[in-house]
Amino acid sequence: MPADNDWNLIYSYTRAQAIADGVLIDVTDAARTVGFKVHTAVSEHLYHGYVEPPDGLTGEGQSTTGRLHDLLFLVLCSARKSHAGADRATVRIAFLMEPGRTETVDVIAHIGPGDQGEPVLTLMLPEDD
Numbered sequence: 372m373p374a375d376n377d378w379n380l381i382y383s384y385t386r387a388q389a390i391a392d393g394v395l396i397d398v399t400d401a402a403r404t405v406g407f408k409v410h411t412a413v414s415e416h417l418y419h420g421y422v423e424p425p426d427g428l429t430g431e432g433q434s435t436t437g438r439l440h441d442l443l444f445l446v447l448c449s450a451r452k453s454h455a456g457a458d459r460a461t462v463r464i465a466f467l468m469e470p471g472r473t474e475t476v477d478v479i480a481h482i483g484p485g486d487q488g489e490p491v492l493t494l495m496l497p498e499d500d
Contacts, residue, residue: 385486386412395493398439405443407492410485413442414495421466421476431470438466446480446494458482461497 389395395412402411413422422442424433446462453460459481465473477497485491 386491387486398443398494401436401439402443402492405440406447407443409482409490409492411443411492411494413439414493414499416499417478417494417496420496421464421474425468427469428467431467433467442478442494446478450480 390397396418398413399411422438423435445464449460449462462478464478465475468474479495481493
């Protein structure tokens, strides 16, 4: 980030710090298996609230790995259809929350600069933005 003598930096919080703190969950390896080529993270709220299946759903064929794969795949499909040059897309995704009950949420996929200016992808809920 270039120095700007007109502004005093009061506080900064890097992506690496957010991952170390658990505010963001690094899912880069899973994202690469789906087809993403950039570092990818999911907000803790999205991950713990929806990607991890609620208690009682493991017998329903639900797993964190499977739900994460489905989330990433749906975001990838949406990203391929989004407008060229857009830095974010919103994807509506239904998650099974208990047998017979789904909850549909908007997931924001934002691509922007990482700590070193490299492209990174962050998946989050609107209230996490």
